[in-house]
Amino acid sequence: TSVKIKELSVGDMVLTGNGENLKASSKSPIIAFLDRNPEQWAEYYTIITKSGAQVTLTGNHLIHSLSLHHEAETLVASVFASRLEPGHKVYTYVPSNGTLQLSEVREIRKSRIQGTYAPLTLDGTIIVDDTVVSCYAALEDHDMAHLAMAPLRFIYHAMPSLLQSKNGTSDVADWYVHMLEKLGPYVRTKDEFHQTYHDRMNKLKM
Helix, strand or coil: CCCCHHHCCCCCEEEEEECHHHCEEEEEEEEEEEEEEEEEEEEEEEEEECCCCEEEEECCEEEEEECCCCCCHHHCEEEEHHHCCECEEEEEEECCCCEEEEEEEEEEEEEEEEEEEEEEECCCEEEECCEEEECCECECCHHHHHHHCHHHHHHHHHCHHHHCCCCCCCHHHHHHHHHHHHHHHHHCCHHHECHHHHHHHHHHHC
16 A cells, blocks of 8 residues: 555554665664655655656655666665666566566656655665665765664664654654764765755754
8 A cells, every 4th residue: 555755654664675785675664754844845856767666856865776887786876866867777666576676767857845754764765656765865875874873773672652753753863863964074074965964054053
């Protein structure tokens, strides 16, 4: 059963990309929301593949992609949706057998949409509209972002109630994400962050 991202809650089970080089799908609970702002307007990128899958992401969101110039599947890397180009390949879900396959991007469209949502799963990925995407944004390094979320995964296993609230967001998760945002410039280089991250940090300084 398909459910809109904005309708999901902490504890809901969703499909994710898992296994070595994202070869298989699995199920994982949503443990928190890294972003949930129904009023926020953002620039979105709709990624359309030749296989027919079509997913819409904010430009600063990460997606696993195989470059047009790389043939070895081991060179799949996480990139900002805004940097994806036709000819790149992304992982898509095959409902008939539950496997994942690389599908070539045919077209990318930009639009302004209201509402930003970023559910976090234990696997750090989520399958949206039959496309595997990362749960992370802002920093162009999925593995580092997933490592940084280890404390939230621990809290989910030890004290899950701390990550739940009536409006779908958690004070604990919000505080932790904001702390990481402030620490970002001290542990990673400026170029590794999306421009929207720098814009947000500049506004907070004002």
